[in-house]
Structures are given as structure tokens and as C-alpha cells.
Amino acid sequence: MKEEFDLLVATARFPSISIGDASPVELYDEVQWRESQPRILLPELSRQFSNYATRNWVEEAKEIGANEYASSGAGNGTELGKVYSGKETFEVTKSKSLSTEAYLVSIMDTSVKFIPDTTSRQRRHLEKAGFHTVRKLLHHFPRTYAEPENAPGKIDDGAYQILVGTISSSRAVRASSSLSFLHIIVSCECFDDNGTSKKNIYLHLKKFFSGARFTCQPFLRSLQSKCKVGSLVYVSGKVKKLRCNDHYEMREHNIDVLEESEKNVQIHKCPYPLYPSKAGLKPQILMDAISRALMILSRDIDPIPNDILEEFNLPNLFDAYKGIHLPENLNEAACARRRLNFDEFFYVQLGRLFQMLQPLGTQIEKKDLLCKYKYNRLNVTLVEEWSTLTKSLLSALPYSLTSSQFNAISEIIWDLKRPVPMNRLLQGDVGCGKTVVAFLACMEVIASGFQAAIMAPSELVAFQHYEHLSSLLKNLDDHSRPIVVLLTGSTRSKQSKMIYRGLQTGDINMVIGTHSLIADKVNFPALRFTVIDEQQRFGVIQRGRFNSKLYSGTLTLKTTNTTADELPEDKIYMAPHVLSMSATPIPRTLALAIYGDMSLTQITDLPPGRTPVETFILEGNETGYENVFQMMHDELFSGGRVYVVCPIIDESEQLPHLHAASKDLESISKKFSMYSCGLLHGRMNSEEKNEVLRKFKSGETCVLIATQVIEIGIDIPDASMMVVMNAERFGVAQLHQLRGRVGRGMRKSKCVFLSSTHAALNRLRILEKSSDGFNLAIADLLVRGPGNLLGKKQSGHLPDFPIARLELDGNILREAHNAALKILSTSHDLSSFPKLQLELSMRKPLCILGD
Numbered sequence: 035m036k037e038e039f040d041l042l043v044a045t046a047r048f049p050s051i052s053i054g055d056a057s058p059v060e061l062y063d064e065v066q067w068r069e070s071q072p073r074i075l076l077p078e079l080s081r082q083f084s085n086y087a088t089r090n091w092v093e094e095a096k097e098i099g100a101n102e103y104a105s106s107g108a109g110n111g112t113e114l115g116k117v118y119s120g121k122e123t124f125e126v127t128k129s130k131s132l133s134t135e136a137y138l139v140s141i142m143d144t145s146v147k148f149i150p151d152t153t154s155r156q157r158r159h160l161e162k163a164g165f166h167t168v169r170k171l172l173h174h175f176p177r178t179y180a181e182p183e184n185a186p187g188k189i190d191d192g193a194y195q196i197l198v199g200t201i202s203s204s205r206a207v208r209a210s211s212s213l214s215f216l217h218i219i220v221s222c223e224c225f226d227d228n229g230t231s232k233k234n235i236y237l238h239l240k241k242f243f244s245g246a247r248f249t250c251q252p253f254l255r256s257l258q259s260k261c262k263v264g265s266l267v268y269v270s271g272k273v274k275k276l277r278c279n280d281h282y283e284m285r286e287h288n289i290d291v292l293e294e295s296e297k298n299v300q301i302h303k304c305p306y307p308l309y310p311s312k313a314g315l316k317p318q319i320l321m322d323a324i325s326r327a328l329m330i331l332s333r334d335i336d337p338i339p340n341d342i343l344e345e346f347n348l349p350n351l352f353d354a355y356k357g358i359h360l361p362e363n364l365n366e367a368a369c370a371r372r373r374l375n376f377d378e379f380f381y382v383q384l385g386r387l388f389q390m391l392q393p394l395g396t397q398i399e400k401k402d403l404l405c406k407y408k409y410n411r412l413n414v415t416l417v418e419e420w421s422t423l424t425k426s427l428l429s430a431l432p433y434s435l436t437s438s439q440f441n442a443i444s445e446i447i448w449d450l451k452r453p454v455p456m457n458r459l460l461q462g463d464v465g466c467g468k469t470v471v472a473f474l475a476c477m478e479v480i481a482s483g484f485q486a487a488i489m490a491p492s493e494l495v496a497f498q499h500y501e502h503l504s505s506l507l508k509n510l511d512d513h514s515r516p517i518v519v520l521l522t523g524s525t526r527s528k529q530s531k532m533i534y535r536g537l538q539t540g541d542i543n544m545v546i547g548t549h550s551l552i553a554d555k556v557n558f559p560a561l562r563f564t565v566i567d568e569q570q571r572f573g574v575i576q577r578g579r580f581n582s583k584l585y586s587g588t589l590t591l592k593t594t595n596t597t598a599d600e601l602p603e604d605k606i607y608m609a610p611h612v613l614s615m616s617a618t619p620i621p622r623t624l625a626l627a628i629y630g631d632m633s634l635t636q637i638t639d640l641p642p643g644r645t646p647v648e649t650f651i652l653e654g655n656e657t658g659y660e661n662v663f664q665m666m667h668d669e670l671f672s673g674g675r676v677y678v679v680c681p682i683i684d685e686s687e688q689l690p691h692l693h694a695a696s697k698d699l700e701s702i703s704k705k706f707s708m709y710s711c712g713l714l715h716g717r718m719n720s721e722e723k724n725e726v727l728r729k730f731k732s733g734e735t736c737v738l739i740a741t742q743v744i745e746i747g748i749d750i751p752d753a754s755m756m757v758v759m760n761a762e763r764f765g766v767a768q769l770h771q772l773r774g775r776v777g778r779g780m781r782k783s784k785c786v787f788l789s790s791t792h793a794a795l796n797r798l799r800i801l802e803k804s805s806d807g808f809n810l811a812i813a814d815l816l817v818r819g820p821g822n823l824l825g826k827k828q829s830g831h832l833p834d835f836p837i838a839r840l841e842l843d844g845n846i847l848r849e850a851h852n853a854a855l856k857i858l859s860t861s862h863d864l865s866s867f868p869k870l871q872l873e874l875s876m877r878k879p880l881c882i883l884g885d
């Protein structure tokens with residue numbers, strides 16, 4: 035009773051966001067919070083901090099808490115605790131009541147005005163720069179540390195260096211009526227090239243200001259006064275030798291001027307944090323505010339229980355903040371970074387898993403789901419238990435499934451039989467055979483009397499899937515063959531209307547289409563299974579819209595062997611199972627970060643008989659083209675078929691070096707006049723595109739000149755060679771996708787990437803060395819970062835990790851995932867961890883939870 039009341043006081047008055055059926059997640063809003071609080075804690079806090087030097091605020095807070103809550107009948111147990119105050123450590127009494135715990139956690143979210151010795155002017159400046167709360171301020175991390183003791187003794191031309199020195203000249207110069215610059219020369223003591231004797235070197239740092247207002251004398255004087263001659267400074271940047279001996283330019287520099295008082299104190303043995311400035315606030319001011327903010331923290335602020343900290347070998351949060359801002363040595367800073375990094379991942383994982391558990395009804399279901407994640411258990415339904423329809427399609431296939439395909443489909447069917455909606459990502463390299471896995475899963479759902487839908491990323495792919503499935507279904511008996519239709523933006527309106535009606539009445543069992551499937555007018559009374567092909571091409575909202583489909587109509591389903599009347603009522607109102615497919619293999623780490631709540635199935639092998647595509651990286655010069663044309667000639671002569679991919683459709687005056695598909699069609703048709711050539715690009719309508727592809731598939735055309743419309747999903751097993759013009763314009767993952775359009779049949783295939791710049795050759799060479807999409811994705815992740823690898827739509831939903839680097843911190847992410855699972859296994863609704871509950875609501879994973 036008491037605990038409930040305390041938690042309410044601490045949290046319940048924040049504005050909140052509701053996500054789906056989950057209970058509202060509260061948002062911190064400083065102004066509203068302060069205004070709406072019954073003024074139990076904050077005015078007192080304010081009083082505390084103003085008398086900070088002489089008074090013990092935690093003790094008082096406890097007293098206040100005790101007095102306030104005594105009137106509400108709450109008693110408080112007490113124990114001895116410690117509060118860090120910079121130089122001193124106070125022995126204090128600490129309340130064990132939940133309210134005080136919550137209060138200690140919420141210290142992080144109090145206004146910066148409660149930081150000791152903060153003037154109202156400082157506060158205004160901090161708030162203007164976005165530092166409204168202590169948390170915001172403490173999360174402004176140093177970009178690096180200077181170590182005066184270990185400062186590099188030698189100048190390394192071309193390297194990024196941090197040096198300590200004295201300003202020997204500082205000039206603010208008006209260069210023209212609209213341009214000025216500040217030229218600072220810093221003198222540093224360094225070893226000479228032999229490393230024997232010391233000498234003075236001079237670093238030139240220049241900063242330019244453009245605009246008439248930056249050329250006035252007061253401005254120039256103030257610039258100069260900020261960097262006075264004789265000031266001690268840390269400078270960091272790229273060092274570049276100048277002509278004059280011992281003079282160097284420092285590019286992309288940062289300069290930290292030490293205050294007079296710091297001169298003696300700060301040239302200490304500890305690493306010196308170098309902060310990025312923000313909104314005009316000098317690093318020095320930020321550093322000062324941060325070190326004062328650290329004083330009001332105590333060891334109790336850590337919401338993560340001790341056993342988790344011990345298990346994952348993490349420092350306490352208080353030590354982590356201290357360690358990142360005021361480290362004694364670099365090891366301490368690294369350890370602190372690991373903890374803060376862990377937190378970034380942990381709360382995202384905790385939030386997602388928490389949200390996933392919310393809709394589940396019983397404790398058993400919740401436990402079962404968590405166990406599944408925890409032990410990565412492979413739950414499968416054996417072939418014998420598959421429906422007759424699924425088994426019939428399996429026997430109608432012209433090949434046998436690979437073992438990975440078998441595992442994938444058995445796992446999916448197991449999920450389909452659960453009452454909990456599946457949310458699974460099926461990953462596999464290009465051409466590994468994901469589509470047939472999806473088809474088989476659809477049959478299982480249809481056989482149990484429900485509807486299935488496949489949403490493809492383009493009309494071309496939707497059409498191809500439709501043709502592929504229809505050709506497989508032809509081998510089935512008439513009476514068991516389900517009704518499958520194609521619905522895209524190009525479907526004629528009369529036909530569309532019939533399809534809408536068929537879906538509504540349940541006459542149609544399955545629909546393949548594009549995003550037109552999620553249009554409002556499409557009603558699926560019994561949609562039980564949705565496949566989203568190339569899911570990264572769809573936005574999160576588009577994907578999510580399928581979930582609402584089930585509720586949009588009354589059920590009057592007619593299927594081959596079940597009627598609506600026979601369907602159990604309780605099953606009707608479930609959101610559909612979702613299988614997302616992706617051929618852009620995302621490294622597991624990244625998948626976990628984005629899809630913390632998704633199960634992952636991977637197809638790891640390719641159908642038998644496939645040989646790796648031979649890859650050539652060539653420079654697009656005369657010799658390069660001669661070689662390529664010779665290869666094309668040999669390929670066509672021996673009966674192969676060739677794709678030529680160009681980055682643009684029509685020639686462009688602005689980009690004359692880019693190959694245009696329409697222009698290349700002319701030149702290639704001339705060069706290979708014995709063979710017919712086709713053209714495919716995004717401006718053609720659906721019918722034209724389908725016709726061009728049909729001709730290429732049947733061999734009527736042997737060369738297909740196309741833009742990157744063919745990048746996804748196109749499946750023509752007889753295509754045996756690809757030439758990509760201006761390959762430097764594409765990312766590695768994209769080129770791998772393109773290359774995946776060949777080598778899909780038994781014929782040995784080759785792929786040539788022509789780069790019009792010499793510089794890009796090295797980047798492309800990785801494709802020569804590896805044909806494994808996962809390796810390439812990891813390489814791409816390291817080179818271009820997660821945002822580029824995932825593309826806009828997905829990276830927009832990538833949580834914001836200010837300190838963690840996904841490409842490097844995969845292990846910590848996995849640990850954070852396991853820790854979140856452990857916590858939720860102990861308490862499904864986090865009721866045993868009120869501090870965590872509060873912290874989760876205070877943090878900002880809400881945009882992510884909104885997925």
C-alpha cells in the first residue's frame with residue numbers, strides 16, 4: 035500500500051504517452067512537473083542546494099519525506115549511507131522508503147538550477163543550450179581526454195594529436211568587409227626528430243568568420259581576449275607541416291584554454307576531459323557545471339540492482355559518471371564508458387521487451403516468451419504435423435528444400451500455431467530461397483481457415499511472386515488449390531473492386547501485392563499471416579498498419595475446408611502473425627538493436643549446385659571497357675544472358691560521366707548487333723516492365739540494360755553475367771544485392787563492377803574477396819555506420835546512442851539484452867524494480883517504443 039503511494043508521488047504526474055495497449059509511459063516535463071507537484075521535494079531541494087556547503091540535503095530530504103509521509107501513514111526504515119560531495123564524504127542517514135529511492139533516482143531529472151553555486155545567469159545559459167536537467171548535463175560527455183603526462187613528445191606530421199602549450203601570439207584580423215579570422219600560435223615543447231633533445235615547435239590555428247557583423251572591432255577584441263598570450267592551452271587537431279622549420283598548421287582544431295586558477299591544479303596527472311562546446315557554451319563552463327553537478331549525486335542513484343552489476347562486471351552508475359567526467363586514469367574512463375554504453379542499450383532492450391510482454395495475458399505466456407529469448411530455443415513443428423495443403427505444395431516443388439529452409443519453415447509453423455502473434459525476421463543472403471519458405475507458411479495458415487498476404491516492395495516483385503506461386507499451385511488438385519490474387523496499384527479498378535469483395539467475403543484466401551494492400555478500402559476479415567518482403571523498404575508505420583487489418587471487418591470467411599462459423603471466437607481478434615524478410619543481411623548486433631523484440635531466423639545455406647559469382651573490379655577506362663565487352667561477347671556467344679546496370683535513365687549535362695541506360699542501349703545494341711537488347715527502368719509502366727522481363731526470361735532478349743530497378747527480388751535463373759557501370763555510385767550492400775541477380779541457376783556466372791574513379795577501386799575490392807552478404811554487411815557497417823547500411827527508413831528508427839558505437843560495441847549490447855531478460859524474468863511488470871521503472875519512464879526510448 036505504502037509502496038504504491040510513494041511511487042505515485044514520484045512519477046504519476048508526468049505527462050504520458052500510450053503505446054498500443056501498453057500502460058502509459060510517463061514523460062518528464064520539468065515545468066509541468068514542478069507546477070503540479072505538491073511541493074514535497076523540490077522547494078526543499080532548492081533550499082538544500084543554496085545552503086549546500088553547510089547542510090546535508092539527503093538527510094533533510096529524508097526528514098521531509100518522513101514528515102510528509104508520516105501523515106499518510108507511511109513509516110520509514112533507515113540505514114547509513116554515503117553521499118559524494120566532491121572533496122568531502124558525508125555520513126548520512128538514508129531512507130529506505132521507496133519514495134526516497136525514487137527521489138534519489140529523480141535527482142537526475144531535476145533542474146540544473148539545483149546544482150550548487152549555479153547563478154541564475156548560468157542556469158539560463160545552460161537551459162538555452164538544452165541542458166535543462168542534471169541528466170542532460172551529465173550526458174554531455176568529453177569527446178576525448180588530454181594527458182599532459184603522456185602527451186606525445188614528438189610531432190607526427192599528418193596525425194591527429196592532442197598537445198599542451200602556451201599561446202605565443204593571438205591576433206584577430208579583419209581581412210575584408212565581410213571576413214575576419216583569428217590566428218593563434220601555440221608554442222609547445224617537443225622532442226626533435228631523433229628523439230634526443232627538446233625544442234620548441236609552433237602550431238598555427240586559424241578560425242575564419244564570415245559576415246560583416248564579425249568584422250567589427252568589439253567582436254575582434256573579444257575574440258582576442260578569449261585567447262590571451264601566455265595562456266596555457268590544450269589543443270587537438272590534425273597536424274600538418276608548414277614550409278618554415280618547426281612550424282605546423284593544426285587543422286580541424288579544438289582549443290581549450292585553461293583558467294589561471296587551473297594552470298597549476300590542472301596540469302596534473304589525471305586525464306583532462308575535453309568537452310565539445312554547445313550552443314556557444316564554452317567547454318570550460320560546461321566542465322565546471324558538470325563537476326558541480328557530480329556533487330549532488332550519491333551511490334543510491336543507480337537503478338540497476340547490484341546483482342546485475344556484479345554479474346556483468348559493471349561499475350556503479352555514480353562511479354561511472356565520476357569516471358567519465360573526472361577520471362583518475364584512462365582505464366577508469368574506459369570502464370565508465372562501458373557502463374554508460376551498457377545503459378544506453380539496456381534501457382532500449384528493457385523497454386522493448388517490456389512492451390512486448392504487455393499484451394500477453396497470462397504469466398505462463400510471458401514466461402514462455404522470455405525463456406524463448408533467453409535460451410534462443412529452437413521450437414519447431416515437424417513435417418509430419420504440417421497441414422495437408424502445405425505438404426502438397428512441398429511435394430509440388432521442383433527441388434528439395436535445403437536444411438536451413440526446412441528449419442526456417444518448421445520454426446515459423448511452430449510460431450503460427452501459438453496464440454501469441456509472431457514477429458519474426460527471416461534473413462538470408464540473396465537468392466537463398468526465402469520466398470518459398472514464405473509460400474509454405476502461407477499454405478499452413480490458409481489450411482487452418484485464415485487469410486494470408488504477401489506485401490512486396492515493387493510491382494515487379496509482386497508480379498513475379500504471383501507468377502511463381504501460381505505455377506507451383508498448378509500442380510495441386512483443383513479442390514485443394516487456394517484462391518490467390520494479385521493486387522497492385524496497376525490493377526484495374528473493376529478488378530480491384532472484385533478483389534476487395536472477395537477478400538471481404540473470404541472467397542479469396544491469399545493476396546500478393548504492394549503497399550496497396552494496406553489501403554483503407556482493403557478489408558481482411560480473417561488475416562492471420564502477413565509476409566513483408568524486403569521489409570527494410572517499408573517504413574515502420576506501413577509495416578505496422580497490417581496489424582490493424584484484422585479488426586476492420588466482420589468475419590464471413592469461406593475457405594476450402596473451413597467456414598467462418600467454425601472458427602473459434604477468441605482467435606478472431608488476434609493481430610496477424612508477421613514474417614518480415616530481408617536480403618540485406620543485418621549483422622546480428624544491429625538486428626538486436628533495431629528489432630530487440632523480433633525473433634530471428636537465418637537461412638545460412640544456398641540451394642545446392644550454386645557456384646559463387648566470379649567478381650571483377652575494373653577501372654572504367656579504355657582497357658577496362660575493352661575487357662568488359664570481350665567478356666560480354668564470350669558470355670553471349672556461349673548462350674548466356676547479360677544485365678548491364680546504369681545509374682541513371684537519361685544522359686545528364688550536370689553529370690556527364692554517368693552512364694545512362696537509354697544511351698547505353700544504343701551503343702550496346704550497335705556493338706552486339708547479333709543479339710537483341712532490352713531496356714528496363716522505373717519510368718516504364720507495370721505492363722511494359724513485365725513484358726521486358728518476360729522477354730529476357732524467355733531468352734527473346736539476351737542483353738538487358740537496366741537501372742537499379744532490378745536490384746531487389748528479380749529472379750531469372752538463366753541470367754549469367756552482370757556489368758555495373760559507375761559502380762562507385764553504389765554502396766557495398768547494394769552492389770551485393772545487384773550481384774545477387776546472377777548466379778541463381780546452375781550456370782557459372784560473373785559480375786563486373788566498373789568504377790569511373792580510381793580512388794573507389796579499393797573500396798569495391800571487398801566484393802571481389804567476399805560473396806558472403808553477412809561479412810559484407812559487417813564491413814559496410816564499419817565503413818559507413820549503421821545509418822547508411824540500413825537506409826533512411828530504418829535508420830530513422832535506430833535508437834539514438836550518444837556514446838555507444840553499434841559497430842564496435844556488439845558484446846555490450848548482447849550483455850544488455852541478457853540483463854534486460856533477466857530483470858523481466860524476475861518481475862514481468864517491473865513492479866519489483868521501482869527504480870528501474872522510474873528510470874525507464876524518465877529516459878527517452880519512447881520514440882523507439884513507438885515502433
Ligand SMILES: Nc1ncnc2c1ncn2[C@@H]1O[C@H](COP(=O)(O)OP(=O)(O)OP(=O)(O)O)[C@@H](O)[C@H]1O
Pocket residue numbers: 433434435436439462463464465466467468469470616617641642746747748749751774778
Ligand atoms: N532448395 C532449393 N533448391 C533449388 N533451387 C531453389 C531452392 N530454393 C529456392 N530455389 C530457387 O532459387 C531461386 C531464388 O529463390 P528466391 O527468389 O526465393 O530467393 P530469395 O532468397 O527470395 O532471393 P532474393 O533475396 O534475391 O529475392 C529461385 O529461382 C528459386 O526457385
